[in-house]
Amino acid sequence: MSGPTTEHLLATIGGHARGARGDEVALRWWARPAHRARRGRESAGGAPAPGGEPLDRVREEVTYRELARRIEATADALHREGMRPGDRVLFSVRPRPGGIVLALAVVRLGAVIVFVDPGSTPELFAARVAAAGPRWAMTESLLYAISRGPLRRLARSRGLLLPDYASLPLRHVRSGPWLPGVPRRSLPARALASGVRGAGGQGVGPTPVTGLPLDGEALVVFTSGTTSDPKAVVHSAGSLGAGCALLGAAFELMPGDVVHTDQMLLGIPALLAGGTWSIPPGTPAQDVVAFGRHAAGQAGTYLVPADLTLLLDAVETGRAPALGPRVGLVGGAPVTRSILDRARRSLPTTRWIGVYGMTEILPVAVVEAADKLAHAGDGDLVGRPLPGVEARIDATAVEGCASEPGDDARPTGPTVGELVLRGPSLMKGYLAHLDGGRPPVSEHRTGDLAHLDELGRIVLVGRTRDMIIRGTVNIYPGLFEPRLAALPGVGEAALVGVLQEDGDEKVVLVVTSAPACAAGAPAGTHAARAAGVVGPAEGQGEPVLTADHPLLVGVRSALPDVLDHGALPDLVLHADRLPLAGRSRKPDRATLSRAAARHLATTGARPT
Incomplete structure (x- = not known):
């Protein structure tokens, strides 16, 4: 299957580090904004007005050369500690510079990142960990601290049923300072990235992994299932790189572009393009005003519809700038006509694009806001399949489905059925199937009911699943x-x-x-x-x-x-x-x- 790239994503990032962009900023991490009182504006009691003007500052910047150095140093230290290709790593670190370095170092070694939601029920968490069989855990210090002792009770009172990370019989790597509850023999991520041999390594010699294979497992993401049958998607380095390249191409990213996002989904494409990944201090929902301020005038961002709604609320009430990024990608949930119409009216200089895809294959298609709003037919237009993505309709999937009352005849017009997809960003398969010896998959049955319009665009008409x-x-x-x-x-x-x-x-x-x-x-x-x-x-x-x-x-x-x-x-x-x-x-x-x-x-x- 042809794809947009045959180069490993780390080879691309390494090329930027060794080339003309070596001293350009790859990562820019913002601190939480402080505030200063507004001059000349006081409250009725004579005190400075509350809130005041936002005072933004950058917490950390990392050049391409430094990013590549940290990745290699971390991979070297992890290999000396015993990490090997194929090792699975339970990963619970947010996309900050330290977390990004850890994730890319794992991929550099040919090991596998396993994302397991710590907010799932304890039984489900345990079942997913057992299914993945990790040898390592990379966890934020705070998660260790609030998963046991007095802080666990506080988290419990707020509806967070966190597992006891420290009790997991794994090798532990912590991101952040040592806190009560952190395993004392855990390896500090900062020391691993420093390249200091005294950071815990017991062996000698450079990282022996010289090749960067595209077909090896790189990422496991649990998506559904029960405690008796957890369901997880497995991606290779090649499918991850292909998906990132497709998003970057749809976004039309160029060297030097700044992308402001808390999602690796768009952050990695920015790095592949030779741009700057601007990282907010938190999610858009935590401070949408600061998020809108930092995204204004930049090359782009990625938002789920719920966060876009918050941003538009802030813009329309004057709390966030009435200037958006050059391009806004919206995805992660159904992207409705009404939300895109509102976005175009509130931030008219931004090019709004809806993204359709799923964990098994992402992205699949994109649709311009203008095209979606002009669509006069039934169903949800999600766009034309991206380069290399093949879509077909399996009409047998709707046989036996209940009809509307009084609808005795099969409707005329486009063939409606289950959407089946192939493409360069297709997963290798589901974890249990691959571990059980099944070969990689060649297509994905989405569970979405759809048809293809006269232009070959995908139009969704329903979901076969209950998610x-x-x-x-x-x-x-x-x-x-x-x-x-x-x-x-x-x-x-x-x-x-x-x-x-x-x-x-x-x-x-x-x-x-x-x-x-x-x-x-x-x-x-x-x-x-x-x-x-x-x-x-x-x-x-x-x-x-x-x-x-x-x-x-x-x-x-x-x-x-x-x-x-x-x-x-x-x-x-x-x-x-x-x-x-x-x-x-x-x-x-x-x-x-x-x-x-x-x-x-x-x-x-x-x-x-």
């Missing part, structure tokens, strides 16, 4: 619903997404009462149509939903104990029953989502 996307978090209901159904008094439980105008989804938990509770339910709950109840009568399509059933008090209080923070629902409702669909009689999530959306619209219910 909910909120912000940057993918929520898989099947992981949590058994726990929720086991709560006292609960009969059944379902998590559904309700699509919002900006393309994000609200997460709604719907529960029914266990038979004994339902039989004794007091009047005014689901047995009688009281105030706050929305929905038709029992047995007539949508279920009857209410937000004030007595069962919900206990359910809401128990949620932090059974759900990780990222999966906590925005709203909890009681239903007289869960609607069922198909011959398998599984919960009808589409009907349940419509009922929840109608409840939100009718009652104006606020998130729980």
